[in-house]
Amino acid sequence: MEVLVQLEHVSKTYEDKIAVNDLSLKIEAGSMFGLLGPNGAGKTSTIRMMIGITMPDSGSVTLFGKRYSSEALKRVGYLPEERGLYKRMKVIDQLVFMAELRGLGAAEATRRAKEWCERLQISDSIHKKTEELSKGMQQKIQFISTLLHDPELIIMDEPFSGLDPVNAVLLQDTLLELKRQGNAVLFSTHRMDQVEKLCDCICLIDKGHAVLSGGMREVKSRYERNHVIVQFEGADSFLNHPAIAEYKNYAGRAEIRLKPHADAQDLLRVAAATSTITKFELVEPSLEEIFIDTVGGRADA
Amino acid sequence: MLSRTMLRNTLLVAKREYLERIRSKVFRITTILVPIGVALIGFLAGVGGKRLDQGVRQLAIVSNQPQLAADVQSTLKESEHPPQSIEVFAPGTTADLNALNEAVEQHRIGGYLILSRQPGQARPQATWVSGSATDFVGRDVMKNAVTDALVREQLTSRGMTDAQIKALMKSVKLDTMQVKNGQAVASNAARSFAGAYVLILVLYGAVLIYGINIARSVVEEKTTRIFEVLLSTASSDSLMVGKLFGVGAVGLTQMAIWTAMALVYAGSSLAAALKGHGLASLGLTRPELVFFPMFFLLGFFFYSAMAAALGSAVSGEQDVQQFIFILAAPLVISVFMMMYVMTNPSSAISVIMSLIPPFTPIVLYMRICAQTPPWWQIALGIALLAASVWVMIWLAARIYRIGVLMYGKRPTLPEMLRWLRYS
Known part of the structure; x- marks a missing residue:
C-alpha cells in the first residue's frame, strides 16, 4: 500500500507548551485512520504539521513521499475544527470558489458542487447565503468543500462534532464510501464509538505522545478478553470462583472482570452446574475502556 | 509554474x-x-453662504438726524446684497425702542441701528443692536454702511453729484496670478x-x-x-x-x-x-x-x-x-x-x-x-x-x-x- 503521509519523530513546542512530542505515524491509501486523544492532547497540532500550516521543530513530515510542497496540497482535502465559511456568500459560490482555488475549472467545479449537494441532501439551500443555514447544514457544506477536488488524502479535524445522529451517519457512510474508492481518510475525534466502527488504524495521543497505535485489530488483541457478562437464573454462588478478580451483580446479570490469564471456560462449567445460564459472553474490551485504561481516566469522551 | x-x-x-x-x-x-x-452638503453650504452674504434681511434705523438715517438707508439699499426692508425711525422715541427690542426678540427683524449725532459734530455715535452676540456679518455690514454714508455726506457737501460719488466709491476687483515654470499665470x-x-x-x-x-x-x-x-x-x-x-x-x-x-x-x-x-x-x-x-x-x-x-x-x-x-x-x-x-x-x-x-x-x-x-x-x-x-x-x-x-x-x-x- 502506498504511504500518503508519514510522520517520523515529530516534535512541536509552542512558547512554553509541548504540543507534540516524538510522534511517528503513517497513513496508507485506502485506509481510515483515527487520531484519538483527550482535548489538548495535540491532535490539531499534528494535523496542522501534516498540511504544512506549521513546521515541526524536529523530525520529518512527508506528504505523498515528498517533503512539503504546495502542489502536493492540491491532493489533500482539509476540514479544520472550526466551521470556516464566508457567512454572506451563497453556498454554490462558496463551493465553486474553494474548488477553483484547488485547481478545478469553474464549470467542472459547479457540476461537482451540485452533485455533492444532491448527495448530501442540501440541494434546496444551494442558492442561500451561508449565514441563513443551520449549523449542521453549514457543516455539510464545509464537508463538501473539502471533497470537491477529489483529494486522495482527506484530513478532517473533529468532522462529526455537533451533528445530529442522522447526519453523522450520512457523513460517516460518505467517508466509508471514499475509503472504498481507495482514498485515505484521517480524522481526529475524542469519540471512541465512531473510531471503533469506522477505523482500520488508530493512533491514541496523550500529552503529545503516541501512547497506542497500530491496526485496530492488533491494538485490541493486545488487550485480553477478560470481561465476562453472565445472565443467569438461580443461585449466584459461582461468583466466588477463584478466577474472578471483581464483579458487579445486577439481579440476574453479572459483569465480571477475570484475573489475568484466568480460565473462563471453567467458570462457565461451575456456573452452569449451579444455575441456569441464559447468556455467557466473553467481551473484548471496548476502545473506550482501553482509552481510559491507558490515559488514566482523564478522557472527557 | x-x-x-x-x-x-x-x-x-x-x-x-x-x-x-x-x-x-x-x-x-x-x-x-x-x-x-x-x-446635500453642497446645497446646505450654498444656502449658508448666501445667508452669510446677505447678512441681515430686515432691520430698522433709529436716529435723531433724519438725513443721516436716510443716507445710511440708501447706502444699504445700494449695497451688493440689499436688505429686504429697512424701517426708519427719525427721530425715534423710547416707545419705538421698546417695540424694536420686542421685534428683535421675536425674530421679526434681525436688528436695529442707533445713530445719534449732536448738531455740528462730524462723527455720530453708532450702536448695532441684534439678537445674537456673534452677528459678525451684521456688525461689519453696518460699520461699512455708516462709514460709507459719512463719506458720501462729506463728498456731497463738497459739491459732488450722486453719480460721481457712486462711480468713485465702486469697489475694485482684484485679480491674482501665480508664478509657474518661470511665468506668471492666472491662479x-x-x-x-x-x-x-x-x-x-x-x-x-x-x-x-x-x-x-x-x-x-x-x-x-x-x-x-x-x-x-x-x-x-x-x-x-x-x-x-x-x-x-x-x-x-x-x-x-x-x-x-x-x-x-x-x-x-x-x-x-x-x-x-x-x-x-x-x-x-x-x-x-x-x-x-x-x-x-x-x-x-x-x-x-x-x-x-x-x-x-x-x-x-x-x-x-x-x-x-x-x-x-x-x-x-x-x-x-x-x-x-x-x-x-x-x-x-x-x-x-x-x-x-x-x-x-x-x-x-x-x-x-x-x-x-x-x-x-x-x-x-x-x-x-x-x-x-x-x-x-x-x-x-x-x-x-x-x-x-x-x-x-x-x-x-x-x-x-x-x-x-x-x-x-x-x-
Whole structure:
C-alpha cells in the first residue's frame, strides 16, 4: 500500500507548551485512520504539521513521499475544527470558489458542487447565503468543500462534532464510501464509538505522545478478553470462583472482570452446574475502556 | 509554474472579493447615498453662504438726524446684497425702542441701528443692536454702511453729484496670478484648495469605508478559520494581493459610477464648456488631472494594505474599531497641515512631510496644487510611497500567515516581531 503521509519523530513546542512530542505515524491509501486523544492532547497540532500550516521543530513530515510542497496540497482535502465559511456568500459560490482555488475549472467545479449537494441532501439551500443555514447544514457544506477536488488524502479535524445522529451517519457512510474508492481518510475525534466502527488504524495521543497505535485489530488483541457478562437464573454462588478478580451483580446479570490469564471456560462449567445460564459472553474490551485504561481516566469522551 | 498558480489564485481571490462586495447591500447603499449626501452638503453650504452674504434681511434705523438715517438707508439699499426692508425711525422715541427690542426678540427683524449725532459734530455715535452676540456679518455690514454714508455726506457737501460719488466709491476687483515654470499665470487660490480638499475627502472616505472593510474581512477569515483552509492551498501573498486588488477594483467601480452620475447631472452644459475652453473650465490643470488619480490610487493601496496588516494582527471585530484611529490619524494630521502647506509649499517641513509615505498622497498633492515642486521631489515621493505599499502588503501577508498560530489573545509587539522572523 502506498504511504500518503508519514510522520517520523515529530516534535512541536509552542512558547512554553509541548504540543507534540516524538510522534511517528503513517497513513496508507485506502485506509481510515483515527487520531484519538483527550482535548489538548495535540491532535490539531499534528494535523496542522501534516498540511504544512506549521513546521515541526524536529523530525520529518512527508506528504505523498515528498517533503512539503504546495502542489502536493492540491491532493489533500482539509476540514479544520472550526466551521470556516464566508457567512454572506451563497453556498454554490462558496463551493465553486474553494474548488477553483484547488485547481478545478469553474464549470467542472459547479457540476461537482451540485452533485455533492444532491448527495448530501442540501440541494434546496444551494442558492442561500451561508449565514441563513443551520449549523449542521453549514457543516455539510464545509464537508463538501473539502471533497470537491477529489483529494486522495482527506484530513478532517473533529468532522462529526455537533451533528445530529442522522447526519453523522450520512457523513460517516460518505467517508466509508471514499475509503472504498481507495482514498485515505484521517480524522481526529475524542469519540471512541465512531473510531471503533469506522477505523482500520488508530493512533491514541496523550500529552503529545503516541501512547497506542497500530491496526485496530492488533491494538485490541493486545488487550485480553477478560470481561465476562453472565445472565443467569438461580443461585449466584459461582461468583466466588477463584478466577474472578471483581464483579458487579445486577439481579440476574453479572459483569465480571477475570484475573489475568484466568480460565473462563471453567467458570462457565461451575456456573452452569449451579444455575441456569441464559447468556455467557466473553467481551473484548471496548476502545473506550482501553482509552481510559491507558490515559488514566482523564478522557472527557 | 508556481508563479502561474500564484497569479491564478490571486485573480480568483480578487474576483471573489470584487463580486461579493459589488453584490452587497452596503455597496448599493453607499453608491446612492454618498452622492445624495455630497449634494446635500453642497446645497446646505450654498444656502449658508448666501445667508452669510446677505447678512441681515430686515432691520430698522433709529436716529435723531433724519438725513443721516436716510443716507445710511440708501447706502444699504445700494449695497451688493440689499436688505429686504429697512424701517426708519427719525427721530425715534423710547416707545419705538421698546417695540424694536420686542421685534428683535421675536425674530421679526434681525436688528436695529442707533445713530445719534449732536448738531455740528462730524462723527455720530453708532450702536448695532441684534439678537445674537456673534452677528459678525451684521456688525461689519453696518460699520461699512455708516462709514460709507459719512463719506458720501462729506463728498456731497463738497459739491459732488450722486453719480460721481457712486462711480468713485465702486469697489475694485482684484485679480491674482501665480508664478509657474518661470511665468506668471492666472491662479485661483480657491480652486487649488478645492482640489486638495476633494482629494482629502475622497481618500478619507475611501479609506474609512474600504480600509475598514478590508480589516473586517481579514478578521472574518481569521475568526472563522477560513484562512486555515485558504492557506492550505494558496500562499498568503496571493491571498493578500488578491484581496487588495479586488477591494481596490470595487473602489474604482464606485468612483466610476459617481463620475458618470456627475457627468450625466452636469449634462450638456459641461459638454459645451469643455468644447469652448477645454479642461481649464473644469477648474483642473493637466498635471492635477494626472496626479489626482495617481495619488488617490497609491494612497488607497497604502492605507488598505495598512488596514489588512492591522486586521491580521488583531483577533476580533471589536479590536478593529480601536485601530480605525491609527488608520485615520495621518489623514487627520494632513488636514491640519493643509493651511501651512498651501501657504508654504516649499518650506523644509512641507518638503519632508511630503516625502513621508503616510502623508505623501495628500501633502505632495497639495504642494503640486500650490506651486510645482522640483521633479525629483515628486519622483522620490511617489517612489517611496509605492515602495511602502509593497512593504505593507508583504508585512500584512506575513502577519496573516503567522496569525494561523494564534488563538485568542492579542499579540504583543515583540511577539509580532518574532513571528516575522519565523515566517
